[in-house]
Amino acid sequence: MTENTPGAARPLARARAVPPWSLLVAGVAAGALLGGAYGVLTPRSYTATSYVIAVPADRSDTATAQGFAQAYGRVATQLAVLGDAQVWAGVPVNTLRDSVQTETSPDAPMVAVSATSPHPLQAADMANAVARSLTQHANDTKGDTHVELLQFSRALKPTAPTSASPKVTGLVGASAGGLLAGLVLLVRPRRHEEDNAPQASVPGPAVAADAHGQL
Numbered sequence: 001m002t003e004n005t006p007g008a009a010r011p012l013a014r015a016r017a018v019p020p021w022s023l024l025v026a027g028v029a030a031g032a033l034l035g036g037a038y039g040v041l042t043p044r045s046y047t048a049t050s051y052v053i054a055v056p057a058d059r060s061d062t063a064t065a066q067g068f069a070q071a072y073g074r075v076a077t078q079l080a081v082l083g084d085a086q087v088w089a090g091v092p093v094n095t096l097r098d099s100v101q102t103e104t105s106p107d108a109p110m111v112a113v114s115a116t117s118p119h120p121l122q123a124a125d126m127a128n129a130v131a132r133s134l135t136q137h138a139n140d141t142k143g144d145t146h147v148e149l150l151q152f153s154r155a156l157k158p159t160a161p162t163s164a165s166p167k168v169t170g171l172v173g174a175s176a177g178g179l180l181a182g183l184v185l186l187v188r189p190r191r192h193e194e195d196n197a198p199q200a201s202v203p204g205p206a207v208a209a210d211a212h213g214q215l
Contacts, residue, residue: 027184031177047116047162048124050131050155054109054138060146065109068138068147073104073111076134084136089129091122099123100130110152120158127155 054069056062075081082096089096096115103112113134115126131151138149 027177027180027182029177031173031175031180034173034177044161045116045118046120046123046158046160047114048120048127048155048158049112049114050127051152052111052113052131052135052149053152054111055148055150057142057146057148062109064145065147068145068149069109069111070104072134072138072149073102075137076100076102076111076113076130081130081133081137085126085129085133087129088132089122089126091126096126096130099126113155115155116162124155124157131155 052072054065054072056065077097077100079093082093082100085096086093091099099117100113100115103114104110105112111131111134113127113131115123115130117123117126131154135149135151138145138147142148
């Protein structure tokens with residue numbers, strides 16, 4: 001039978017003596033530090049967007065143009081379009097595939113071509129290159145589709161990064177750290193109650209022998 005020594009009980013007593021608010025403050029501070037460090041170490045990224053619009057030609061209507069705009073949005077990131085765009089963008093096809101995204105509108109026959117890059121001018125060049133290549137590929141078949149694709153707006157060099165700043169990542173980290181510390185505090189009282197619960201005592205050898213003799 002082992003007994004709890006005073007030295008082993010001291011760390012547990014000290015842990016229980018720590019005020020609950022100190023754990024919460026520590027969690028917020030640690031989260032803010034880690035979040036801010038992530039924001040500082042992560043490279044900034046810039047996003048530029050170019051817009052093209054589908055226009056109905058002869059023997060066509062707006063609904064047809066809307067349908068082709070949805071189709072053009074899906075094929076804009078295909079190899080056939082990116083293969084020509086890489087020449088104007090000055091980057092490999094794989095870079096365009098990883099950096100360019102398209103979005104279509106359910107209400108207008110328009111396609112948004114967005115490109116993201118650590119360099120703001122490169123982001124604009126990639127978006128404009130893909131939009132230009134998509135326009136040329138679409139207009140090669142306008143005699144059959146009766147829909148013409150026109151450039152609505154060129155992508156401009158972004159002036160501000162689209163990635164989160166260290167201040168924002170620090171706030172997110174602080175919130176996460178505070179939430180985690182709060183969850184720990186919710187579990188802590190349960191463990192304290194379990195430690196204070198009465199435990200069944202084991203009778204000593206003399207008491208057990210007397211009880212056996214009475215039987």
